[in-house]
Amino acid sequence: MARWAPGASERLQRAAMELFAEDGFEATTVAGIAVRAGVTERTFFRHFADKREVLFAGESVLEKVFVDAIAGAPAGAPPAGPLVAALDAGGRALQDERGRDYARTRNEIIMANEQLRERELLKLAKLSHAVTAALVARGVADVTACLAGELVVLVFKTGFTRWIAPGETRDLVELQREGFAAIGDLARAET
Amino acid sequence: MARWAPGASERLQRAAMELFAEDGFEATTVAGIAVRAGVTERTFFRHFADKREVLFAGESVLEKVFVDAIAGAPAGAPPAGPLVAALDAGGRALQDERGRDYARTRNEIIMANEQLRERELLKLAKLSHAVTAALVARGVADVTACLAGELVVLVFKTGFTRWIAPGETRDLVELQREGFAAIGDLARAET
Numbered sequence: 589m590a591r592w593a594p595g596a597s598e599r600l601q602r603a604a605m606e607l608f609a610e611d612g613f614e615a616t617t618v619a620g621i622a623v624r625a626g627v628t629e630r631t632f633f634r635h636f637a638d639k640r641e642v643l644f645a646g647e648s649v650l651e652k653v654f655v656d657a658i659a660g661a662p663a664g665a666p667p668a669g670p671l672v673a674a675l676d677a678g679g680r681a682l683q684d685e686r687g688r689d690y691a692r693t694r695n696e697i698i699m700a701n702e703q704l705r706e707r708e709l710l711k712l713a714k715l716s717h718a719v720t721a722a723l724v725a726r727g728v729a730d731v732t733a734c735l736a737g738e739l740v741v742l743v744f745k746t747g748f749t750r751w752i753a754p755g756e757t758r759d760l761v762e763l764q765r766e767g768f769a770a771i772g773d774l775a776r777a778e779t
Numbered sequence: 780m781a782r783w784a785p786g787a788s789e790r791l792q793r794a795a796m797e798l799f800a801e802d803g804f805e806a807t808t809v810a811g812i813a814v815r816a817g818v819t820e821r822t823f824f825r826h827f828a829d830k831r832e833v834l835f836a837g838e839s840v841l842e843k844v845f846v847d848a849i850a851g852a853p854a855g856a857p858p859a860g861p862l863v864a865a866l867d868a869g870g871r872a873l874q875d876e877r878g879r880d881y882a883r884t885r886n887e888i889i890m891a892n893e894q895l896r897e898r899e900l901l902k903l904a905k906l907s908h909a910v911t912a913a914l915v916a917r918g919v920a921d922v923t924a925c926l927a928g929e930l931v932v933l934v935f936k937t938g939f940t941r942w943i944a945p946g947e948t949r950d951l952v953e954l955q956r957e958g959f960a961a962i963g964d965l966a967r968a969e970t
Binding site: 709731732736739745746750773774 | 862923967
């Protein structure tokens with residue numbers, strides 16, 4: 589029954605992250621991950637398409653957090669309302685669920701491999717599109733929604749980079765709010 | 780004397796763009812580009828590291844236009860001053876020098892090839908860093924300068940995408956200004 593045990597996905601993720609950190613992403617095999625997690629390779633492939641996708645397992649969950657926050661933001665709020673709601677919800681999910689140490693480890697693995705860096709960029713592009721689509725569904729005009737999707741990802745990305753920097757103690761939600769406000773200051777007061 | 784003739788670089792660029800558009804990027808060879816331009820392969824390699832770099836020959840020029848505009852913006856202006864100056868200068872250079880049709884052709888070539896898409900992303904990342912460095916040199920704080928670099932590239936990228944869209948007639952500078960103002964509206968009025 590082991591291969592159907594609940595938590596196989598979590599065990600596989602933990603095993604994969606350990607091996608990526610110990611041996612590097614390239615040198616890690618699916619067979620090795622399965623052995624460390626105590627499951628068969630077939631079980632691995634029931635949960636993940638390949639070893640790369642282990643690092644992106646939370647992608648659709650995070651996207652949904654952003655999208656749901658936009659859909660649930662009060663109607664008639666200022667344009668920034670749904671954006672800040674999405675950033676707060678996404679930031680809270682990341683900091684509370686897996687936490688800063690996981691994010692740091694994952695980031696180190698990704699930055700060391702070009703294929704993973706590209707996959708990470710694709711993830712952010714998809715997040716931007718998801719935010720745009722959620723705003724369009726609220727009646728926001730296409731051009732504005734597109735800019736807003738890019739803006740949300742910019743604030744998320746720069747907030748995230750600061751959050752995982754060595755010695756940083758402030759939480760992600762706070763850093764994102766500060767970044768959002770700074771963008772407002774930068775884009776204000778001209779033209 | 781042909782291989783030292785002035786304009787060899789321009790002839791090589793034109794020949795390469797024609798062949799990329801006709802045969803695709805992958806199928807085009809340096810030898811073929813040199814033949815069409817009427818120069819030797821050695822001449823090609825005096826001007827470009829490889830066929831990919833033909834598409835990115837304007838990169839450092841464009842970066843310098845942005846950086847010089849920031850350096851030359853009046854002191855004591857609002858934070859947006861140097862950013863708008865950089866976008867105006869960069870937008871004007873693109874629309875006036877090579878124009879919209881060139882930009883459309885180049886974009887089609889790049890979007891059709893994954894390696895070129897990555898190289899384009901790298902170009903934008905370098906532009907963002909150059910803007911950040913130029914702002915830091917003016918005394919802007921690191922975090923703000925980093926956000927501003929990302930913001931400038933966001934406005935440039937989304938303005939550029941609109942500029943080359945089918946049927947678009949407004950110029951790049953105008954579209955960027957509109958995008959910049961829209962970001963200001965989006966990031967305003969909250970928190």
